[in-house]
Amino acid sequence: xxxxxxxxxxxxxxxxxxxxxxxxxxxxxxxxxxxxxxxxxxxxxxxxxxxxxxxxxxxxxxxxxxxxxxxxxxxxxxxxxxxxxxxxxxxxxxxxxxxxxxxxxxxxxxxxxxxxxxxxxxxxxxxxxxxxxxxxxxxxxxxxxxxxxxxxxxxxxxxxxxxxxxxxxxxxxxxxxxxxxxxxxxxxxxxxxxxxxxxxxxxxxxxxxxxxxxxxxxxxxxxxxxxxxxxxxxxxxxxxxxxxxxxxxxxxxxxxxxxxxxxxxxxxxxxxxxxxxxxxxxxxxxxxxxxxxxxxxxxxxxxxxxxxxxxxxxxxxxxxxxxxxxxxxxxxxxxxxxxxxxxxxxxxxxxxxxxxxxxxxxxxxxxxxxxxxxxxxxxxxxxxxxxxxxxxxxxxxxxxxxxxxxxxxxxxxxxxxxxxxxxxxxxxxxxxxxxxxxxxxxxxxxxxxxxxxxxxxxxxxxxxxxxxxxxxxxxxxxxxxxxxxxxxxxxxxxxxxxxxxxxxxxxxxxxxxxxxxxxxxxxxxxxxxxxxxxxxxxxxxxxxxxxxxxxxxxxxxxxxxxxxxxxxxxxxxxxxxxxxxxxxxxxxxxxxxxxxxxxxxxxxxxxxxxxxxxxxxxxxxxxxxxxxxxxxxxxxxxxxxxxxxxxxxxxxxxxxxxxxxxxxxxxxxxxxxxxxxxxxxxxxxxxxxxxxxxxxxxxxxxxxxxxxxxxxxxxxxxxxxxxxxxxxxxxxxxxxxxxxxxxxxxxxxxxxxxxxxxxxxxxxxxxxxxxx
DNA sequence: CAGATCACTTAGAAGATAGTTA
DNA sequence: TAACTATCTTCTAAGTGATCTG
Numbered sequence: 001x002x003x004x005x006x007x008x009x010x011x012x013x014x015x016x017x018x019x020x021x022x023x024x025x026x027x028x029x030x031x032x033x034x035x036x037x038x039x040x041x042x043x044x045x046x047x048x049x050x051x052x053x054x055x056x057x058x059x060x061x062x063x064x065x066x067x068x069x070x071x072x073x074x075x076x077x078x079x080x081x082x083x084x085x086x087x088x089x090x091x092x093x094x095x096x097x098x099x100x101x102x103x104x105x106x107x108x109x110x111x112x113x114x115x116x117x118x119x120x121x122x123x124x125x126x127x128x129x130x131x132x133x134x135x136x137x138x139x140x141x142x143x144x145x146x147x148x149x150x151x152x153x154x155x156x157x158x159x160x161x162x163x164x165x166x167x168x169x170x171x172x173x174x175x176x177x178x179x180x181x182x183x184x185x186x187x188x189x190x191x192x193x194x195x196x197x198x199x200x201x202x203x204x205x206x207x208x209x210x211x212x213x214x215x216x217x218x219x220x221x222x223x224x225x226x227x228x229x230x231x232x233x234x235x236x237x238x239x240x241x242x243x244x245x246x247x248x249x250x251x252x253x254x255x256x257x258x259x260x261x262x263x264x265x266x267x268x269x270x271x272x273x274x275x276x277x278x279x280x281x282x283x284x285x286x287x288x289x290x291x292x293x294x295x296x297x298x299x300x301x302x303x304x305x306x307x308x309x310x311x312x313x314x315x316x317x318x319x320x321x322x323x324x325x326x327x328x329x330x331x332x333x334x335x336x337x338x339x340x341x342x343x344x345x346x347x348x349x350x351x352x353x354x355x356x357x358x359x360x361x362x363x364x365x366x367x368x369x370x371x372x373x374x375x376x377x378x379x380x381x382x383x384x385x386x387x388x389x390x391x392x393x394x395x396x397x398x399x400x401x402x403x404x405x406x407x408x409x410x411x412x413x414x415x416x417x418x419x420x421x422x423x424x425x426x427x428x429x430x431x432x433x434x435x436x437x438x439x440x441x442x443x444x445x446x447x448x449x450x451x452x453x454x455x456x457x458x459x460x461x462x463x464x465x466x467x468x469x470x471x472x473x474x475x476x477x478x479x480x481x482x483x484x485x486x487x488x489x490x491x492x493x494x495x496x497x498x499x500x501x502x503x504x505x506x507x508x509x510x511x512x513x514x515x516x517x518x519x520x521x522x523x524x525x526x527x528x529x530x531x532x533x534x535x536x537x538x539x540x541x542x543x544x545x546x547x548x549x550x551x552x553x554x555x556x557x558x559x560x561x562x563x564x565x566x567x568x569x570x571x572x573x574x575x576x577x578x579x580x581x582x583x584x585x586x587x588x589x590x591x592x593x594x595x596x597x598x599x600x601x602x603x604x605x606x607x608x609x610x611x612x613x614x615x616x617x618x619x620x621x622x623x624x625x626x627x628x629x630x631x632x633x634x635x636x637x638x639x640x641x642x643x644x645x646x647x648x649x650x651x652x653x654x655x656x657x658x659x660x661x662x663x664x665x666x667x668x669x670x671x672x673x674x675x676x677x678x679x680x681x682x683x684x685x686x687x688x689x690x691x692x693x694x695x696x697x698x699x700x701x702x703x704x705x706x707x708x709x710x711x712x713x714x715x716x717x718x719x720x721x722x723x724x725x726x727x728x729x730x731x732x733x734x735x736x737x738x739x740x741x742x743x744x745x746x747x748x749x750x751x752x753x754x755x756x757x758x759x760x761x762x763x764x765x766x767x768x769x770x771x772x
Numbered sequence: 773c774a775g776a777t778c779a780c781t782t783a784g785a786a787g788a789t790a791g792t793t794a
Numbered sequence: 795t796a797a798c799t800a801t802c803t804t805c806t807a808a809g810t811g812a813t814c815t816g
Contacts, residue, residue, distance in 0.1 A: 729782055
């Protein structure tokens with residue numbers, strides 16, 4: 001099968017839907033969706049698993065689910081907030097208790113032994129700064145490692161592997177549980193003494209590349225033993241517009257008070273953005289803006305359409321222009337200031353190591369930019385103050401100081417969580433966190449673990465597939481639904497699809513929350529039977545559109561699920577993510593719906609890399625193959641991007657370059673020919689030299705041309721596909737590392753600096769024969 | 773047991789920077 | 795040497811899923 005059933009016809013879903021009175025559907029319709037082309041369908045086709053046919057069973061009818069739920073009014077956002085407030089106090093009390101107890105029932109002695117000694121702030125602070133500043137110095141490093149060796153400390157480095165070989169293996173197996181072996185354990189069996197003997201610099205480097213993956217993991221559920229940081233960086237306070245920058249109402253200049261002006265500038269900044277043309281955005285903005293106005297302003301300003309923010313907009317444009325035009329010196333100064341801030345606030349100390357913080361800046365106030373048709377777009381995101389922030393750190397660390405004259409909301413010491421600070425955001429009432437960078441131990445370990453879980457799924461996926469196929473025949477509706485949903489999750493890499501509160505967010509769905517209106521069944525379509533067409537908005541309101549032939553039994557089940565339902569009813573009315581995950585948990589420890597995405601993504605990459613392997617390819621061609629494999633995954637996971645605005649142009653530029661190069665090549669070839677003739681005639685050294693030169697030139701140009709052509713292909717195929725997300729979140733980096741090693745491709749061709757930092761563990765541990 | 777809450781991962785867009793070219 | 799553009803980095807929204815709670 002192939003992609004020829006793709007869609008020049010993106011309206012396919014408007015056919016038989018009959019009445020258009022369902023709000024969900026309407027919402028979808030005025031959206032512009034990003035479409036994918038045939039390629040994608042084709043790729044998907046390739047990627048699916050085998051199938052076979054079974055006979056179908058009849059089934060008892062299911063009851064309709066209570067639809068009232070879907071219909072309650074949603075004008076209750078204020079009520080909602082009140083609720084939040086009231087509950088706040090309660091919540092905090094509860095939490096306090098929780099933390100207290102978690103501290104109490106911890107074996108105190110061990111803990112204190114653990115870190116008072118090892119990670120006292122003083123020990124780290126006293127590190128000589130010249131030592132590149134970032135990392136604890138070698139001396140410290142060594143000391144702490146030695147102390148690590150004391151019994152009962154859990155983060156035992158394995159550098160002393162010779163002595164702790166058993167433990168080393170134990171940990172490995174804990175994770176991998178693979179039939180694999182020891183050969184994985186690398187020969188870094190340096191002895192301590194040897195290390196001491198090594199130069200300071202060497203040791204420094206080693207610390208720079210702390211190999212947390214060679215150490216033991218904590219087993220007691222605590223995420224750290226010691227945590228010290230300086231708290232977040234706050235957004236600078238609002239600066240008034242210069243007087244010359246005027247706001248006009250109804251054509252007349254009007255001076256706004258600071259709060260109203262600030263909010264106005266948020267809007268003014270965005271004037272070029274499509275958001276500001278959307279009704280909901282404008283309505284929400286206007287409503288929140290008015291809250292900042294004085295009563296005088298309120299009575300004057302009664303219509304957003306009469307507001308003119310264009311001078312503000314010009315001002316910001318000029319400002320950013322000016323920034324670009326700044327002299328080198330000025331730019332450097334800013335850079336240095338940023339660097340200083342990063343040094344001071346961008347790192348924390350967690351268990352002996354200086355680790356990079358992911359987002360140490362508090363989100364500045366502004367207008368909420370929800371994705372898709374978000375009902376709250378345009379609302380004011382309020383400024384976060386110290387008294388909104390909860391700090392999390394070690395009791396015995398130097399606590400971060402709030403800015404002068406302010407207080408933190410709370411300082412707590414919860415080592416069951418990984419965040420350093422948190423606050424509650426005012427749009428959805430959700431909690432935001434400050435956490436560590438992906439290169440940190442705490443993130444890396446989790447990431448590694450994620451791929452190990454996916455590898456465990458690999459071992460039992462056949463069994464699970466057999467089982468859900470069996471379940472398609474179940475007498476119970478809920479089991480059939482569960483089985484069909486799981487099939488979609490497995491085959492199509494759909495997300496789980498938690499329920500969401502209606503009216504609070506954009507209307508998007510995942511597998512379990514699919515509605516009748518999101519699929520269409522075609523018993524026959526062209527040369528295929530039992531085709532299901534999916535058309536819905538997924539995470540970030542990215543459209544998922546796909547037509548796939550399914551097994552007859554699945555098809556019949558779907559027909560059954562659709563019986564007597566309205567378009568806005570749930571397709572799987574007897575299923576939700578928690579039911580599904582509970583079931584999965586029983587099938588394999590740690591299995592949840594999202595593991596399938598990870599598994600299928602990684603296994604696809606591995607397969608594709610094998611298939612596309614071509615040993616004789618040039619380096620760029622190999623990289624292209626890799627990108628193609630990556631792309632297959634991105635397509636599977638539906639990772640899309642808006643085609644870059646300059647795409648067409650940049651494609652053209654590239655083509656021009658190619659043409660030029662081609663001309664160059666033919667010119668060089670001519671010259672080579674001439675040189676050959678020359679040499680034949682004279683047979684002297686000089687002509688020989690020239691001949692060689694020309695020959696090399698041709699070769700060089702030819703390579704350059706190839707490279708350009710490959711680049712063009714790659715870019716074209718990438719037009720609306722985003723590779724980054726899968727590379728960063730779904731593909732076991734060890735597959736890529738192994739591939740690089742096998743084909744002698746420098747890892748830099750695949751991962752940039754940030755990515756190499758994130759995947760340092762994989763780069764260090766994967767050998768060329770690594771199997772996912 | 774359903775809904776709320778919390779912590780954490782996954783996501784595309786925007787913004788910043790680096791590299792290239794006119 | 796500015797302008798352009800490709801790539802990297804940051805930002806923060808939007809998911810998942812575990813746990814708590816009434």
